[in-house]
Amino acid sequence: MSKRESSKYKIDRRMGENIWGRPKSPVNRRQYGPGQHGQRRKGKMSDFGTQLRAKQKLKGYYGDISEKQFRKTYEEAARRRGDTSENLVGLLESRLDAIVYRAKFVPTIWAARQFVNHGHVNVNGVRTNIGSYRCKAGDVIEVRQKSKQLTVLIEATQLAERDVPDYIEADHSKMVATFQRVPNLGDVPYPVVMEPNLVVEFYSR
Known part of the structure; x- marks a missing residue:
């Protein structure tokens, strides 16, 4: 958790x-x-x-x-x-959990960490359950076959509140994402x- x-x-x-x-x-x-003095903290x-x-x-x-x-x-x-x-x-941004979040496979960064920890993700065909795993440009991140029908996954891909950035190529029909490049701050x-x-x-x- x-x-x-x-x-x-x-x-x-x-x-x-x-x-x-x-x-x-x-x-x-x-x-x-937060707290009873929260509104006065303006120093x-x-x-x-x-x-x-x-x-x-x-x-x-x-x-x-x-x-x-x-x-x-x-x-x-x-x-x-x-x-x-x-x-x-x-x-x-090269962390596996960050890429899973950016690809819109999950709704939050916490869900991304949990999703990876529970073994739902392959990197270049190898099951990887370490959220801090550092991906390289060109790495392919795929949701494992048995996990592709999870409700949280389907709902997250339909969220309108954020878009997939251009340094990640995501195919939600196949639940596959490719880490295209390491981004700069402006990206x-x-x-x-x-x-x-x-x-x-x-x-x-």
């Missing part, structure tokens, strides 16, 4: 933003923080607070990634050539503004 299933909307409330663009988000009704945020918030928002968007796992992803992004913030987003359809550059500043302090 996904660790934060029961509290996923608390992240929205804490950030004050509907970070997944979901119609049921409480932020759609109450655009202020100016420090640079550290801004960086921490950016980190929490990006990490929270990808579901139940632990702090240790997220930091390791940052460290790998920093080791690679090129812009560290772009590398970080590329690594996060990723985040419903809110993400600032991975502030995440880099947070970890490089």
Whole structure:
């Protein structure tokens, strides 16, 4: 099971933003923080607070990634050539659970992690049940034959609230997706503004 299933909307409330663009988000009704003093928290945020918030928002968007796992992803992004913030987003979007979510096989990132963990997905014909598995450009992700009639799968493909991005080619009639390329930040359809550059500043302090 996904660790934060029961509290996923608390992240929205804490950030004050509907970070997944979901119609049921409480932020759609109450655009202020949780708790009895939530409406009074309007003080100016420090640079550290801004960086921490950016980190929490990006990490929270990808579901139940632990702090240790997220930091390791940052460290790998920093080791690679090129812009560290772009590398970080590329690594996060290369995760198998993120691709299953982007391909609209499931409605939420938590459902994607659970869907993968329960063994419903093959990568290049091999059953893979690790959500953090890193896919490469050209990898083919397919829902296993016995799982193709699951109700959650059929309902998710019909969701109108988001589209499949152009770096993933999805065939919902066959329940197959191809990871075409590692995206840049500008390619990723985040419903809110993400600032991975502030995440880099947070970890490089």
